[in-house]
Amino acid sequence: MNILAYIESGILEEYVLGTVSPQEKQEVECMSHIYPEIKEELMRTESALEQYALKYQTPPPASLKETLFAQMNFDEVIKPELAEPADTDVSALEEADRENTIKILPVTEQIQTEEPIAERNVFTNELNTGGTVIYPAWAKFAVAASILFALLFGWSAMKTSDLTKQNEELAASSETMKSDLDVLKKDAEYNQTLAALYRNPSFKVVKMSGLAKSPESSVAAIWDTKTNEILLDVQNLPAAPQGKQYQLWTIVDGKPVDMGVLDQEFSKKLLKMKQANPSAVAFAITLEKTGGSPSPTMEDMFVMGKV
Template sequence: MDIKAYIESGILELYVAGQLSEKENQEVYDLLQQYPELLQEVLEIEAAVVKLTAAVSPHAIDFDSFKGKLNATDTKVVDLKPKKPNWISYTGWAASILLAGGLLWTLNNKNQLEDQLQTAETEKRYLEIQIEDARTDLAATKNLLDAIRDKDIIAVPLGGQGDYASNYAKVYWNKADNTIYLDAEGLPNAPEGKVWQVWSLTLNPLTPTSLGTIDNFNTDDNKIFTIANANESQAFGITLEPAGGSESPTMEQLYTLGVVNTQP
């Protein structure tokens, strides 16, 4: 006989609850006499039901009788005659089981609902942030387009130099508010420990003035940077310098250069 399969079938729970026919009760009783494992399982089921009933309705238990059974040392005195349905007592047990199961089901569903609400709220907040970021980016893009489309803007292409002929950039210079907009899409990411540095140049004599370093170049998505420039620039250049920048441009690392054309 497959003891494990028989236990898992649930028939022992029905036996304890008095839900079997007299014939089925007799069959289970006979098996309990043959297999100690089944006897132990029945005792454990009865103990669990008694404990559950006590937790839900303490007055339903005869504690003196139950205590006497716990103190017994000889398991052979346990009476396992075929059980007849005891509808009054087992109805109470069944109600207790249903109540406990209902409480567990309700608690579990409440926790699941709270988790779902929390997830929905988090997703809603994340979507709101994305929408707000998109609006901010759209507004910034519109402002930038308006600036570089101004009729008085001066566009200065910066061509690649020497070994860096494939690189390029472009400066949009608004002399009215001393601002340049640098489009550096044509430059590669700066290597570790290096930064791009922008220079304003006068040509005669050649005098470079630093406009600062682009420290966030590698992480910026659109590669367009707004830079203050109050100089009377005749050209603009971009060099690759050590982190922190240099006082004068490293000419061997001059990537792009462009001369300002002031002619209409």
């Protein structure tokens, strides 16, 4: 359920204005019970509309009641009593009918021909004599509701934009944190592995210190005395320049023996090299061309350590 998209759809504003269908009304009420975010937004919209209506409401004038009653005619129409037929001749009867008609007609004629009474505009409190259009209350409320809806829509769009930006920043921060945690986890695993090797009596650690070429360099050769396998822990060594690669050597009977080249990416990694000769008396690393060299370049020797 995409709560943000549902709020942005505008159905909450339509619900508050009462323009939704019965099915949509039931849906909004159900969603507001399930998701607190929707309920909070709905309450905020209802409160905004109520405050707007209270702020701009116009009470009816005190004279409205009198104006309405003045337009109503409560005169009772009394039917004339007819004289007895025996005592009245035909001409008298016709005269009576004529008089009765005269008595009744003015009421009807008054309703049809009387000048319209000036009406008071309940919104402007001004008399309306026919030239001013009086708008009903629902029209005023509809205009106010439309303005309020536009304001709420703009406010909602602004809040949505801010929320989207916050979500993006949170996602980016989360990815950065995840990446940092992964690095810390790998470092922890690497350090645990090193600690286990350094504590194992079957492994001999030969520390190679930096020479004049690179005094700050430091590499440790971890020698398995049972299998003669060599693992390198590169603690500090400059990155090899383009077209160059580091190469490990051992000194056996006064001669250098190739032990293989180091990976270009050697930081925080245990590098497995060739098996060492049990008679090796020293380890050294030189910088050679990519792929290694059959003999070491002595002027490019970076570190060296005695067994």
